Amino acid sequence: MAVPVHQALRVGAYVVKQHLLGRKRYPLVLMLEPLFRCNLACAGCGKIDYPAEILNQRLSVAECLEAVDECGAPVVVIAGGEPLLHKEIDEVVRGIIARRKFVILCTNALLLEKKMHLFQPNKYFTWSVHLDGSREEHDRSVCQDGVYDRAVAAIGAVKRAGFRTIINATLFDNAEPEKVARFFDEVTAMGIDGISVSPGYAYERAPDQQHFLNRRRTKELFRGIFARQDKSRAKWAFNQSALFLDFLAGNRSYACTPWGNPTRTYFGWQRPCYLLGEGYTKTYKELMETTDWDAYGTGNYEKCADCMVHSGYEATAVAEAVRKPWELLKVERRGIRTEGEMAAEILLDRQRPAEFMFSRHVEQAMARLKHQRPAAEFTDAAD
Numbered sequence: 593m594a595v596p597v598h599q600a601l602r603v604g605a606y607v608v609k610q611h612l613l614g615r616k617r618y619p620l621v622l623m624l625e626p627l628f629r630c631n632l633a634c635a636g637c638g639k640i641d642y643p644a645e646i647l648n649q650r651l652s653v654a655e656c657l658e659a660v661d662e663c664g665a666p667v668v669v670i671a672g673g674e675p676l677l678h679k680e681i682d683e684v685v686r687g688i689i690a691r692r693k694f695v696i697l698c699t700n701a702l703l704l705e706k707k708m709h710l711f712q713p714n715k716y717f718t719w720s721v722h723l724d725g726s727r728e729e730h731d732r733s734v735c736q737d738g739v740y741d742r743a744v745a746a747i748g749a750v751k752r753a754g755f756r757t758i759i760n761a762t763l764f765d766n767a768e769p770e771k772v773a774r775f776f777d778e779v780t781a782m783g784i785d786g787i788s789v790s791p792g793y794a795y796e797r798a799p800d801q802q803h804f805l806n807r808r809r810t811k812e813l814f815r816g817i818f819a820r821q822d823k824s825r826a827k828w829a830f831n832q833s834a835l836f837l838d839f840l841a842g843n844r845s846y847a848c849t850p851w852g853n854p855t856r857t858y859f860g861w862q863r864p865c866y867l868l869g870e871g872y873t874k875t876y877k878e879l880m881e882t883t884d885w886d887a888y889g890t891g892n893y894e895k896c897a898d899c900m901v902h903s904g905y906e907a908t909a910v911a912e913a914v915r916k917p918w919e920l921l922k923v924e925r926r927g928i929r930t931e932g933e934m935a936a937e938i939l940l941d942r943q944r945p946a947e948f949m950f951s952r953h954v955e956q957a958m959a960r961l962k963h964q965r966p967a968a969e970f971t972d973a974a975d
Contacts, residue, residue, distance in 0.1 A: 594758070594786030594829035598715060599667075599694050606666045607914045617880060619665035620907040623855040623866045626651040626684065630674040632700055634734045642954060645961050649858045653680050657687045659856040662876040667694045669720075669853075676703040682710035689716045696720050698760065700739065704746035713754040720788065721747055723759045725767070726775045733764070744782065751783055758786040758831045765809055769816030776817075776828045786831030790902040791840070793867045806898045807890075811842030811934055819930040832902065834923040836909035840900060842934035844909075848889035848896065852907025854879060859953050864888045866903040868895060872953055891938040894946040 603620070610618040627650040628642055651659075660668055668688050675681050676699050688695045697711075698720045711717065724733035727740040750757050759779050763772065776787060791810045818841055821828055830837060839846050850865040860872035861879040865888070873879045889904070890896045896904075913920040 594831045596715070596756070602694070603666050603910070604914060607910060611914065617851045617885070619663050619854050620849075620852045620910060621667040621669055621903075622660060622663045622665040623853050623903065624651075624656060624659060624668055624670050624684075625672055625855065625857040626656055626670065626675060626678050626681070628673045628858065629677055630672060630700070631677065631702055632674070632734050632736060632739070643958060646858070646954060646957060649957075649961075650678055651856070651858060653683045653687065656684045656856075657691075659876070660688055660691060660693060663854055663856070665693075665854070667696065669696045669698065671698045674700055674703070676707045682707075685711060685717065689714055692716065694718070696758075698722065700734065701743035701746040702739065704743075705749050708746075708750055708753060708755075711755070713756070715756075717756065718785070719750050719755055719757045720760045721757065722761075723775075723779065724761050724763070725771065726778060729767075729771065729775070733762075747782055747784065756785050758788055759784055760788040760790075762790055762792045763813065764792045767813055769813060769820060772813075772817045773820035773825070776821075777825055780826045780828055786829050788831045788902070789840075791900050793899055793901045807900055807937065810840065810898075810900050814840040815842065815930040818928045821927075833906060833909040833913055833920070834928070835913055835920055836902060836906050838923050838928050839905055839909060841928050841930060843929050845935040845938065846905050846908045846912075847891075847938070848899065848904040849907040849911070850885060850888050850904060851880065851883075852910075853903040859957060867899065867901060869953065870947070887944065890943075891940060892943055894943050897940055897943060 607620070627647075629647040629650075670681070670684070672678075675697055678684070681697075685695055685697060694716050696718045699722065701721045704719070704721070721743055722734075723740065723743055724730045730740040730743070731737050747757055747759070761772075761775070779787060791813075814837070818837070835844065838844050848865075853866050854876060855862040855866040856876075857869075857872075859869070860874055861876055862869050863871040863873060863879060863883050864885065868888070873882065887893060888896055890899060
């Protein structure tokens with residue numbers, strides 16, 4: 593695995609402490625979305641179709657750091673939107689690093705070379721560049737030609753500058769195992785420090801609803817990919833738990849841990865998870881204490897039926913690795929099984945039907961904004 597040793601030890605110690613304290617629910621990764629605005633319009637994204645008044649809002653530096661302190665998770669992933677459009681994003685990153693939290697800054701890389709001088713290499717800091725495949729696949733995914741080449745150039749620039757850099761790839765139902773394997777070969781040859789991979793989630797706001805994977809297709813796809821990791825290829829280094837990857841290949845039956853990656857956005861603390869915005873709270877404490885967690889997850893809720901995304905299941909895998917380290921060692925020693933019977937699937941016969949309520953918080957925010965001064969300029973022009 594590509595997770596740095598010092599990070600793995602810190603996170604492991606944190607998880608052990610939570611177990612010793614008897615805490616059933618605790619955060620592992622804070623998903624911080626300081627803005628929704630982006631300089632791309634990907635068909636599979638459910639984040640960027642808000643009204644302009646909402647896209648012009650952002651969390652202040654103080655609000656971002658307050659969320660970090662309030663949550664207490666050892667890892668902070670800064671997503672969006674495109675975080676590099678936030679004019680104070682460098683201050684946010686420095687403030688989080690000062691708190692000795694691990695920061696992963698996600699970017700589509702279109703502004704990366706322009707903005708990289710604002711940051712310094714640090715053992716607590718990682719760039720995560722969005723790449724959904726090789727040139728053709730990625731440019732099709734982001735609905736714009738030339739983005740792959742610009743992202744690759746930016747990866748080279750930040751690596752030469754000494755930054756730890758990974759890529760994050762989201763796979764959809766048009767992904768082909770051999771093409772994905774060749775893509776992993778490509779990014780490995782670039783000298784990246786790790787690969788983060790996940791099946792796409794069917795955001796109800798996403799323009800393209802036709803290409804999201806169901807759970808069976810997800811397992812078959814990842815088995816096909818991992819089966820191609822043979823001796824003729826450079827070893828792929830994943831920035832994820834081996835148990836989570838084993839889960840993607842259908843070898844483990846995990847329940848979702850929606851509280852493992854709590855999300856803070858302009859609207860507040862998002863209920864119940866990074867992928868579903870079905871209500872918001874003002875504080876992290878309120879999120880944890882008032883959310884009906886048992887109402888969500890595969891088998892409990894129709895919207896969660898096909899989800900196998902890292903933000904819901906990585907925390908489950910990490911917790912198991914701490915409780916049963918021999919399971920982790922077994923997978924790391926023998927590799928991920930790509931043949932044979934799959935683990936039992938969660939039954940869906942008792943799941944509650946989907947509730948489509950995503951516009952309520954938008955309407956409430958728009959009403960508030962009518963009585964406020966216009967937002968101050970805070971983003972750079974889309975490059």
